Amino acid sequence: MTTPVTGPVLVLLDRDADGGLRPPVLELLTAARALGVVQGAWIADTNRSDPDERTLALLGTYGVETVHQLDVGDADVRLTPVAAQGLTALVQRSGASVLLLTSSFKNKEIAARVGVATSAGVVVDASGLGVEGDRIVAAKTVFAGTWNTRCAVRTPLAVIALKPGSVQAAPPAEPTTVSVVPQAVTVDVGARRVRVAEHTERATSTRPDLGAAAVVVVGGRGTNGDFALLEELADLLGGAVGATRVATDEGWIGHDAQIGQTGVTVAPKLYIGAGVSGAVHHRGGMQSASTIVAINNDPEAPIFEIADFGIVGDLFAVLPQTTAELRRLKG
Numbered sequence: 001m002t003t004p005v006t007g008p009v010l011v012l013l014d015r016d017a018d019g020g021l022r023p024p025v026l027e028l029l030t031a032a033r034a035l036g037v038v039q040g041a042w043i044a045d046t047n048r049s050d051p052d053e054r055t056l057a058l059l060g061t062y063g064v065e066t067v068h069q070l071d072v073g074d075a076d077v078r079l080t081p082v083a084a085q086g087l088t089a090l091v092q093r094s095g096a097s098v099l100l101l102t103s104s105f106k107n108k109e110i111a112a113r114v115g116v117a118t119s120a121g122v123v124v125d126a127s128g129l130g131v132e133g134d135r136i137v138a139a140k141t142v143f144a145g146t147w148n149t150r151c152a153v154r155t156p157l158a159v160i161a162l163k164p165g166s167v168q169a170a171p172p173a174e175p176t177t178v179s180v181v182p183q184a185v186t187v188d189v190g191a192r193r194v195r196v197a198e199h200t201e202r203a204t205s206t207r208p209d210l211g212a213a214a215v216v217v218v219g220g221r222g223t224n225g226d227f228a229l230l231e232e233l234a235d236l237l238g239g240a241v242g243a244t245r246v247a248t249d250e251g252w253i254g255h256d257a258q259i260g261q262t263g264v265t266v267a268p269k270l271y272i273g274a275g276v277s278g279a280v281h282h283r284g285g286m287q288s289a290s291t292i293v294a295i296n297n298d299p300e301a302p303i304f305e306i307a308d309f310g311i312v313g314d315l316f317a318v319l320p321q322t323t324a325e326l327r328r329l330k331g
Helices: 022-034 055-059 080-096 105-118 226-238 245-251 317-328
Strands: 009-012 038-043 066-071 098-102 121-126 128-131 135-142 147-153 158-163 179-184 216-219 240-243 270-274 291-296 308-312
Touching: 009 080, 022 038, 022 098, 022 158, 038 080, 080 105, 080 179, 098 105, 105 121, 105 158, 105 216, 121 135, 121 147, 121 179, 135 158, 216 226, 226 240, 226 270, 226 317, 240 245, 270 317, 291 317
Parallel strands: 009 038, 009 098, 038 066, 066 179, 098 158, 121 158, 216 240, 216 270, 270 291, 291 308
Antiparallel strands: 128 135, 135 147
């Protein structure tokens, strides 16, 4: 049975390139409300120091009572030690029982640093969250998705990085009025030892972020490097395009599109794999998808073992028919 925790539940408010909240943050806020009083952590930077009225209104819609605006001075907030020190100070000042983050590469490192600094129990890539008795319990798949585990945190502070798509975002019946509390944090010399020499912005795309997309279309070795049909289908469905390690190693698509144990972990509502064999390291990064569709000309491909729907056929014949039929149904 889920019961509220004693201290506040602190949620890291990740932002996109335009300064708005990333969609997985709303999922975190939904999960946080089931645990207790929800507070947000907004790490200010030189470009966007304050949450605007629209963001505050959205946070109030999702039940946030307080937004702590962290000011780390001239320290570079892109560095994980800087962000971790700010969050550590905030956790200690607020008396938080839980710190929730979206499970991304950067946030998992931040979670680990906060855990070391506060002696907290840390769980990353969690797929569910609840309270049993006086303990936070996180669900998590391990060993390439072959085992489902439940991890109980036995320390006063639980630091949980929740995978995007694990919770259905939903606002409460009654919104809250959000108060903004400035929090100045002094970052020590150790966190400043690394300096960002150059920062190149990723090319903008109309597709959703791979880790947070509700629909993901993935290509593997069977594409022979041609992702055009996958991109067309993904754009029609409003989804993201991903790839297996083989496809990225061959240079057919960027490594930021790799899904698997050494890539991005996804949990979309719909996963479509075209020319994907289903190797264990790839399955570990996508097996939590709600619905898995596999297209492969090899009927013995391992991906069919976990697929909800399987099509044995040539992806270059199947995908154009699929896209054409979806266009027809959409009118």
